[in-house]
Amino acid sequence: MLPADWPVLIVDLKDCFFTIPLHPDDRPKFGFTVPTINNAEPAQRYQWRVLPQGMRNSPMLCQWYVARALSGVRKRFPDAHVYHYMDDILVATPTQEELLRLQPQLLNALHSHGLQVAPEKVQQQPPWKYLGVKILExxxxxxxxxxxxxxxxxxxxxxxxxxxxxxxxxxxxxxxxxxxxxxxxxxxxxxxxxxxxxxxxxxxxxxxxxxxxxxxxxxIEPSIDVTVFITTPDLHPTGIIGQWNDDWTDPLHVLEWVFLPHQPHKTATVLFELIARLIIKCRQRCLQLMGADPSKIILPVQREEFDWSYANNVSLQSALEGFSGQITYHLPSHKLLQVAKNTQFSLRPKSSQEPVQGPTVFTDGSGKTGKAIVTWQDGSEWQVLEGHEDGSAQLVELKAAVMAFEKFSQEPFNLITDSAYVADIAQRLSCSVLKEVSNPALFDLLKALWCAIQARVHPYYVLHVRSHTNLPGFVAEGNARADKLANPAWVAPQPDVLAQAKASHGFFHQNAHTLQKQFQLTATEAREIVESCDDCHVLGAPLPAGVNPRGLKALELWQTDVTQVAEFGRLKYVHVTVDTFSSAMWASAHTGEKARDVIAHWRQAFAVLGIPSAVKTDNGPAYASQQASDGEQQPRAKVRVRNLVTKQWEGPYDLIAMGRGYACVSTDTGTRWLPSKCVRPDLRPQRQNSADRQDDLLIAGEAEDKVQAESIRLLNFLSAKGLKVSKAKLQFVEEEVKYLGHYLRKGEKKIDPERVKGILSIPPPKSKKQIRQLLGLMGYCRQWIENYSTKVKFLYEKLSQGGLVKWDEKDDKHLKALRHDLVNAPVLSLPDLKRPFYLFVNTDSGTAYGVLTQEWAGKKKPVRYLSKLLDPVSRGWPTCLQALVACALLVEEANKITFNGELRVLSPQNIRGILQQKAEKWITDARLLKYEGILLDSPKLTLEVTALQNPAQFLYGRPSEDGLAHECLSTIEEQTKIRPDLDEEELEEGDRLFVDGSSRVINGKRVSGYAIVGGEGLAVIESGPLSGSWSAQACELYAVLRALQ
Known part of the structure; x- marks a missing residue:
């Protein structure tokens, strides 16, 4: 705030942005290029030497630079007020002499930082103009x-x-x-x-x-305290930050007005909540302007009402938290405050927290009939007041409440309704401000109810009851009567079957099953009737007193059980586990209480609390089942953890849970949650390995006697668990075994000939279903077939075509070639994680293909043939860029086999050079970062260039020493540059066509289309609709394509 009568100096900086220099090291970061017309000469490159306008951070940098220039002045003149916003600077001092001493130092400080002052915009006399305001003395x-x-x-x-x-x-x-x-x-x-x-x-x-x-x-007058005046004109609280002095001509000096939003956030907001929000806003504004709270807050209420509201309103307590000033309750006499003084209102609600002495009124409404019912008992007779309202049940219930308040406006009464909405709104409207809602009918009823409540003098009490409870007593009877009057005859409540069942059991004493069948009750209702009967209720012998054992340390003994919470719906089964020593608890909601739910709950508890030594249960079926026992004791995956301090991988440890970017690991010091990037599988080879898939088990090792001993041990374990082993399928310690459709022998694997024979016996497919079946069988053998994706591409094209499958001679030729490759499939080498891998990658016709190999005795043996189709975007790129995408795709596939081991990638293209060049950009930043993360950031991956063109040359040929047959960067630039014949000059001859495409939503449905016009009168040459999934840009491109065609 600006003190009164202080002299002011306003300075405007000339071309502020362009006088702030950039550091020489940062100037290249602000470089830009000015292209030449038709590429007649090389584009000129420039860089900014001063702060450019239009950059997102330029205003912030300008503010910081000017503040640094003014920092010395602020230190030498601590009493002066120095404000600046961008290039506008305002200085105020207590005396004119101090301002004259400050001015030359201010100008010198600005000039020393290269900032120029516009002399014509220096203001020294009133009125001063600053940031849109006119400042007087x-x-x-x-x-x-x-x-x-x-x-x-x-x-x-x-x-x-x-x-x-x-x-x-x-x-x-x-x-x-x-x-x-x-x-x-x-x-x-x-x-x-x-x-x-x-x-x-x-x-x-x-x-x-x-x-x-x-x-x-x-x-502001510095010697006068700042006061906040709260006024409520038309029940819209308004704040005034000002100063009061009876010696002034106008005793109220307004420093700033403070307002709340036009509409409250809630439909009915208590007035003191709005006043509390205004107090908070005024205090925050005072802290921004002065750095301190106001010394006084004056409220337009009575002291008794303020004390009652302060004790019962949390919002008001929060608004005055930490306020050390004075609070008064009488606004002084002033024309700006007179409107608030004339507005009379009460902040104490008229709704009572206890029943009042008066009639008890029941209301109800039905959306089906539109009837709004108000009924009450007058002596021994029931009186009924009926109204009508079209709309939902909520509107009809609200209409009944309005009728009740209008009927009993001159006396206290008790309102009982089975609508929670009506009960809540009727209680809150007693001293609230009403918000206008978008539904006119609802707002009219709310306004009528608000007016009826505001006009009341007598208190009222509102009670919400549940309908159709069949409870005894006057309240349930009155609510049921109102409900019957509101509902039509054809939906009136049927005879109480439950009451009939209770009466029948009281005479015949049927069991629960008979009651359930006779009266169509639920099993729970039938059991409750039998258990509530004094004659049929069986009193069992009291259970002996038991003692729940407690653990002597954490994670020693847990106790678990399940309870039902009906409010949770399908997830009503809440499983709870408690550590009996530390009382640590974990609860989770599930859809049942079976063994799988118990296991899911325990997995969550293990991840959060740790793994206990024992769990105590009630020995229910779910806990005593073999599935739960196996789930509790199942082996855990072994992982290694990276120590963020030493940067070393430690372990192995047990993996408890993993998801959402984090992993829970059981370490020597306890359970730890770590980022997933710091956890990886423990893949260090062991002497004996056991693999299993469903019911097939494989044991492999280097020594025959060790494998035999481990196999016998495994067979005995399976027998002890009651699992049988097929003797006919047992392959006991053999040099060559059949496993999962492969023949494995001394580091090699080949396809099962029976599988190949079965695929060859399949006739040419005649339907899409048969094509999918063939692709499923062939896909299992794709690792043996070079460039598999290209060779089965014709089958995928058949699936994408509409209508029936049409098979021709060309398709027979493709299928014959595919079968030939399957029959002549090579023998692949089994991967050895101790040796480095070699991956040859190339691309052709939008397909990435390659071979993963390892060296054995100086020769490269194939481990797997890899192939993948490129995405539609990269298929249109130059060949060298396609090779970049191919490398990324096949490296990800190879990592599934190598487990991120040492990998050397060889390609005819210079992949590293394409990624590391910074002069041009041919792909988006997102793709570039993705490919850099796969190919450059892996410490065990090496990129090399080879002159070989296909996997056969790579396996059996020798690398050429001639180097690349082309330069990748030059080739890409040549293929992506603008064609010289497509210039911007109009042709003298030829037709002039106009094209356009559009995509928009009409009546809730997206409609797309294109049009081509030209010739005399701009006649329509071609137009038509397109798919609703097409964007406007796609439609425009299609229109250009059709025009060129």
Whole structure:
């Protein structure tokens, strides 16, 4: 805030951005290129030497640079107020002499940092103009603003209201006065939707124009305390941050007006909640302007009402938390405060927390019939008041409540309803401000209810009861009567079957099963009837007193059980586990209480609390089952953990749980949650390995006697568990075994000939289902077939075609070639994780293909043939860029086999050079980062260049020493440069065509299409609809394609 009567100096910096130099090391980062016309000469490259405008961080850098230039002045003149925003600087000092001493030092400080001052914009005498306001010696006015009178769209209305909202802290226009302007923002949300100034809005706009010319705020008087005045004109709380002095001509000096939003957040907001929000906003504003709380807050309420609200309103307690100033309750006499003093209201609710002495009224409503019922007992007779309301059950229930308040407006009464919404809104409307809702019918009823409650003098009590409870007593009887009156005859409650069942059991004493069948009850209802019968209820012998054992340390003994919470719906079975020593608890909701749910709960508990030594249960079926026992004791995956301090991998440890980027690992020091990137499988080879897939088990090792001993041990273990082994399928310690359709022998694997014979016997497919079956069988053998993806491409094309499958001679030729490759499939080598891998990669016709090998006795033996189709975007790229994508795809496939072991990637293209060049960009940043992460950031991956062109040369040929047959970067630049014949000059001859495409939503459905026009009169040459999934850009590209065709 600017103190009154202090002299002011305002300085404006000339071309502020362009006088702030950039550091020489940072200038290349602000480089840009100016292209030449038609590429006539090399493009000129420039770099900014000063701070450029338009950059996102330029304003922040400007603020920081000017603040650094002014920091010395602020230290030498601590009493001076130095404000600056971008290139506008305001200085105020207590005396004119101090300002004259400060001015030359200010200018020298600016000049020493290269900042130039515009002499014509230096202001030394009042009035001073700064950031849109006019500053006088004691007051501040806003500069003249001419408002737009022609409002035609929502966009125009939004701009107009936005400007007025910006001016409100200086004008003091209340929310109620500006309400006609705020109404313009309601309705259609389209920015181009029509709007028009109403007569009320034009009148308000004239008042705003007059207020801009007449209203003013004051500069602060340092010797007078700052006070916050809270007023409530038209029940819209408004705050005034000001100063009061009876010796002034105008005792109230307004420093700033503070307002709340036009509409509250909730439908019915207690008035003191709004006052609390305004107090918070005023205190925050004082902290921003002065760095301190106001010394006094004056509220327009009585002391008793404030004390009651402060004790019962959490919002008011939060608003005054930590306030050390004075709170008073009488606004002084002033014209700006007179409106608030004339507004009489009570902050104490008229709704009672206890039943009142008066009639008890029952209300109900039905959305089917539209009947709103109010009924009460007058003596021994029941009186009924009936109304009608169209709409939902909520509206009809609300209509009944309005009728009840209007009927009993002159006496206390008790309102009983089975609508929780009506009970809640009737209690909160007693001293609340009502928000206008979008449903007109609902707002009319809420407004009628609000007016009826505000006009009351006597208290009322509201009680919510549940309907159809069949409980005895007056309340249930009255609610049931109102419910029957509101419902039509054909939906009236049927005879109480439950009561009939109770009466029948009281005479015949049937068992629960008979009651369930006879009266169509649920099993639970039938059991409750039998258990509540005094004659049939069996009293068992009391159970002996038991003692729950407790653990002597954490994770020694857990106790677990399950309970049901009906409110959770399908997840009503809540499993709870408690550590009996530390009382640590974990609960999880599941869909049942079977063994699988118990296992799922324990896995969560293990991940959070750790692994216990024992778990105590009630020995129920789920806990005593073999599945739960095996799930509790199942072996865990072994992982290694990276120590973030030493950067070393430690372990192995047990993996407990993994998901959402984190892993839970059981370490020597306890359970730890770690990022997934710090955890990897422990793949270090062991002397004996056991693999299993469903019911097939494989044991392999280097020594025959060790494998035999381990096999016998495994067979004995399976026998002890009751599992049988097929003797006919047992392959006991053999040099060659058949496993999962492969023949494995001394580091080699080949396809099972029976599988090949079965595939060859399949006739050419005649339907898409048969094609999918063939692809499924062939896909199992793809690792033996070179360039598999290209060779089965014709089958995938058949699946994408509409209609029936058409098979021709060309397809027979492709299928014959595929069968030939299958029959002549080579023998593959089994991977050895101790040796490095070699991956040859190339691309052809939009397909990435290669071979993964390892060296044995100086020769490369294939481990697996790899092939993948490129995505549709990369298929259109130059060959060298396709090779980059191919390398990334096949490296990811190879890592599944090598487990991220040492891998040397060889390609005819210079992949590393393409990734590391920075001069040109041919692919997006997202793709570039992805490929760099796969190919450059892996410490065990090496990229090499080879002159070989296919896997056969790579396996059996020798690398050429001639190097690359082409330069990748030059080739890419040649293939991606602009064609010289496609210039921007119009041809003298030829037709002139206009093309366009469009995609938009009409009546909730997206419609797309294109059009080509030309010739005389711009006739339509071609047009038509396109798929609704196409974007506007795709439609425009299709139109260009059709025009060229």
């Amino acid at each position: 004691r007051t501040i006015r806003h500069q003249e603003v001419q408002f737009v009178q022609s409002v035609k769209t929502l966009n125009d209305a939004q701009k107009l209201v936005g400007v007025i909202t910006w001016l409100r802290p200086y004008l003091g226009l209340t929310t109620a006065r500006l309400s006609p302007l705020f109404e313009l923002l309601k309705g259609d949300t389209d920015l181009k939707s029509p709007r028009e100034l109403t007569p009320e809005a034009r009148k308000v706009l004239e008042e705003v124009q007059q207020a801009v010319s007449a209203c003013q705020v004051y500069r």
